[in-house]
Amino acid sequence: MVRAARTAKSDKGERTGGTGKGAAAGKVAAAGRGAGTARPVRPRGAAGTAGRATPRPAAPSRGSGSGSGSRGGRGSGSGDGETRPGRWLPKRRTLLLVLALLVPLCGFGLWALYGSSWLRAENVSVGGTRVLSENDVTRAAAVPLGDPLISIDKGAVRERVRRALPRVRDVTVERSWPHDITLTVTERRPELVMESAGKYVEVDVDGVRFATVGKPPKGVPVLVLQGGSRPAREHFSDTRLRREAARVAAALPEPVRRATRVVRVRSYDDITLELTGKRTVGWGSSERAEAKATALTALMKAAEDATHFDVSAPSAPAASDS
Structure with a gap:
């Protein structure tokens, strides 16, 4: 009887153990179906922590550049496209300095050309005459002596000479700085x-x-x-x-x-x-x-x-x- 009881307990234990092993195997199979590939179980603790992947660094916020800025605001670093207002100050000062020099220089140049007595027409020289005299050409040219040399109309002088002296085929009018007007005459030749x-x-x-x-x-x-x-x-x-x-x-x-x-x-x-x-x-x-x-x-x-x-x-x- 005792032997029969032990045999019954032994059979019950085997059934219980078989049932447990089957349940564990079922859980493992279910986990494999859900994840696709079974992952190895890592032990907890220091070794487990060392095996974890290193977290990615956070992306810098917009406008922060190389400096640190508040969330959503522009950073204080020198990012692309950013210019500091202070950089324009030397250029502005240089431009203002150049303008300050050019304005009086231009004014002085205009005064020298038109207002001063340094560059005025005082003499008329004539060349190239063959039959005509220099006085004939000078009178026909009627150059306004005393006027600023820059204001002498060379085209008008040329036309006056050709109109008054039919013998003149052509005449070249040039300014000879600082005070002279030079007339070079080409006379007609009789054929x-x-x-x-x-x-x-x-x-x-x-x-x-x-x-x-x-x-x-x-x-x-x-x-x-x-x-x-x-x-x-x-x-x-x-x-x-x-x-x-x-x-x-x-x-x-x-x-x-x-x-x-x-x-x-x-x-x-x-x-x-x-x-x-x-x-x-x-x-x-x-x-x-x-x-x-x-x-x-x-x-x-x-x-x-x-x-x-x-x-x-x-x-x-x-x-x-x-």
Whole structure:
């Protein structure tokens, strides 16, 4: 009986132990299903504390920079985009100092240019004249002496000279500090003269009549405009014909120019030269003037006894005795 009782207790204990082990195994399985992967159990205490992950540092608050500021407020450090008001003080002082120096300097400069007697027009010098005198140019320029040199209108002076003196082709006006105005004149040169009422009108290379003289300048041919056909006169004015003749005269070789007495124009493409020794040259128009001059020089050397030369077609020049 005693043996039967022990056997019964032993069976009961095994059932109880089996039930406990099953319950523990069930808890472990449930924990594994909930976490996905079973985590090892760490012991509590110092060893457990050392094994924990180090906490991340807190992010700095906005505007704090490298300094410490109150929550939500701007820090006292030098963050990006922040400028201290004190930094502008040296620049402002420098700017004010520069302005304080520039204002009186500019005022002094304006006074020296316009108000003082240091930089005023006192003298007029003239250069480049050939026929005109310096007094002629000075009177025509009418430079207001005593005025500030900077205020002299150079364009107005130039126009006064050209309007008063047709012989002047161009004039350059320059300020020569501190007191002078310099005028450099370019005079027109006569290429031809036209006889009119016993006097002679000088004509430049552009066909401009610019002066009347009592006798023709030495070595300058006389221009004769002959009445050509009516259509030719309608299409080409006297100004155009004078210009064509003057260009021909300007293109002549020097020996031929010295021997030319008359340039006779019947039309713009019918220009004839009358030379000494009763010689004549049929020039044609003013076009291809350089080629015609070269052909005429060679032709006159080749036919020294000829009295008429035709270079209107410079590629086929001709010479004859009549």
